[in-house]
Amino acid sequence: MKKLFVLVGLLVCLVLAISGVSYAADMPKVSATFCNMLAPDHPQSAAAKILANEVAKETNGNFTIGLQFNGALGSDAETVEATIMGTMNMTGPSAATLATVDPNWYILDVPYVFLSKEQARRALDGDLGKYLSDSLEKSHGLICLGIGESGMRNLSNNKKGIKAVSDLSGMKIRVLENKYHIATFKALGANPTAMAFAEVYTALQTHQIDGQDNPITITCTNKFYEVQKFYTLTQHMFCANTVCVNAKWFHSLPASYQKILRDAVKHMIAEQRKLVDKSELANIKEMQSHGCEINELTPAQKTQFVNATKKVRDAFVTEYGKKGQTMLDLAAKYKK
Numbered sequence: 001m002k003k004l005f006v007l008v009g010l011l012v013c014l015v016l017a018i019s020g021v022s023y024a025a026d027m028p029k030v031s032a033t034f035c036n037m038l039a040p041d042h043p044q045s046a047a048a049k050i051l052a053n054e055v056a057k058e059t060n061g062n063f064t065i066g067l068q069f070n071g072a073l074g075s076d077a078e079t080v081e082a083t084i085m086g087t088m089n090m091t092g093p094s095a096a097t098l099a100t101v102d103p104n105w106y107i108l109d110v111p112y113v114f115l116s117k118e119q120a121r122r123a124l125d126g127d128l129g130k131y132l133s134d135s136l137e138k139s140h141g142l143i144c145l146g147i148g149e150s151g152m153r154n155l156s157n158n159k160k161g162i163k164a165v166s167d168l169s170g171m172k173i174r175v176l177e178n179k180y181h182i183a184t185f186k187a188l189g190a191n192p193t194a195m196a197f198a199e200v201y202t203a204l205q206t207h208q209i210d211g212q213d214n215p216i217t218i219t220c221t222n223k224f225y226e227v228q229k230f231y232t233l234t235q236h237m238f239c240a241n242t243v244c245v246n247a248k249w250f251h252s253l254p255a256s257y258q259k260i261l262r263d264a265v266k267h268m269i270a271e272q273r274k275l276v277d278k279s280e281l282a283n284i285k286e287m288q289s290h291g292c293e294i295n296e297l298t299p300a301q302k303t304q305f306v307n308a309t310k311k312v313r314d315a316f317v318t319e320y321g322k323k324g325q326t327m328l329d330l331a332a333k334y335k336k
Contacts, residue, residue: 027062030257032249035068036092036241037076043217043275044092044148044241045069047268051243054264063257065090080244084140089249095147095240096178103320104135107327109180110316111187111236111309114331115302117152120238121273122334131330141247146265148242148272150215151280152235156224157211158204161295162232165189165308174200174212181213183312184236188305204228215239217276220283225292232295234305243268 034052038045045067052065073079073088076097082088084101099105107113107128114120123129124147133144160167168190175181177194185192193209203209204227212224218239219231243265250258284294297305317324 027059027256028254030059030063030253031066032064032089032245033066033068033073034090034092034243035071035073035079035088037071037094038069038092038241039221040069041221042069043150043272043279046275047148047272048092050271051264051268054267055260058260058264059257063260080142083244083246084142086246086248088246090243090245092241092243095242096176098136098142098144098242098244099178101142102132102136102139104323104327105132106180106316106320107132107324107331108238108240109178110328111180111184111312112306113313113328114152114238115306115335116235117149117238117276119331119334119336120149120152120240123331124240126330126334128327128330128334131327136244137247142244143247143250144242144244145262146243146269147240148269149276150218150239150241151276152233153213153215153237153239154219154232155211155213155234155236156219156228156231156292158207158227158229159210161230161293162234163295163297163301165304171210172208174203174209180312180316181237183315184309185213187309187312189308200224201227213237216280216283216287220287225287225290228292230293230295231287233297235297235302236305236309 034048036044048067052067055063055065074082076093077100079088079091080093080097080101083091095105095108099109114123129147136142136144155162155173157171157173159171162168165188168188171190172193173185173190174195175185175192182192182194195203195209200212201222201224204212204224211228213236219225225231253261288294313328317328
């Protein structure tokens with residue numbers, strides 16, 4: 001009987017050993033690098049550590065993701081192109097950059113498509129996000145695994161607290177070199193001035209421009225409050241960033257790795273949003289401590305801005321036709 005127990009024990013050990021070999025064989029060594037143009041302390045960069053740690057943990061260290069920030073591997077445009085070509089596997093570009101390769105993504109540059117970041121999050125986690133991701137994969141072989149953010153775009157200036165559309169009349173506002181951003185501020189009566197981001201602080205300091213539009217965190221971390229007296233929560237656009245991978249590379253991964261990566265990105269985006277919410281509260285206090293006046297629009301005042309920019313949303317539908325209206329409808333269904 002004792003010999004029988006020993007024999008059974010040996011068989012169990014053998015089965016477990018074989019299973020372990022099989023499990024290891026199912027978990028090949030894979031490496032990738034996540035990169036972006038953002039600072040290491042930006043919410044997307046900080047949350048990317050969760051992505052790397054979770055993927056490594058769930059694969060026993062067999063799937064590793066390196067992290068590179070501050071444009072160390074190139075601009076958003078360069079890394080997107082490299083990921084499309086397959087010379088890179090992963091990148092974290094802005095949605096505005098994706099719009100230059102897939103125009104459907106311009107929906108995120110249209111004013112007041114979202115009235116709050118909460119609506120934007122629901123839509124981009126839901127049907128609108130799927131629509132955009134499907135479009136990107138079909139047209140360029142990129143899969144968008146998740147859409148994060150820097151927050152809502154708001155408006156700073158050094159002339160007055162903005163309470164009405166008419167307050168913007170004639171103001172020189174720095175904008176992205178983007179047709180919808182330019183059209184938005186023209187519709188609001190301002191004088192939009194396209195300018196590289198690196199030039200903005202000096203241009204504000206020397207009064208070459210009167211103001212700029214960026215989310216709270218970007219405005220604060222770049223110390224624009226030193227050269228801007230007013231910051232108005234216009235919430236006119238959602239400033240999105242993404243996690244994209246080469247589709248062929250992704251589909252070549254074992255199914256277990258694909259699921260692990262998708263789940264890790266989902267957790268990364270959730271953490272990024274928490275960091276954005278937390279940092280915005282701290283950033284507003286910091287801006288106020290430096291003498292920057294924070295103005296929040298009333299619902300009636302915000303409606304003025306929404307109505308004044310309707311022509312830009314109409315122009316988007318005119319340009320993109322039925323699919324343009326479809327995307328606006330997909331965004332609108334998540335209003336509450």
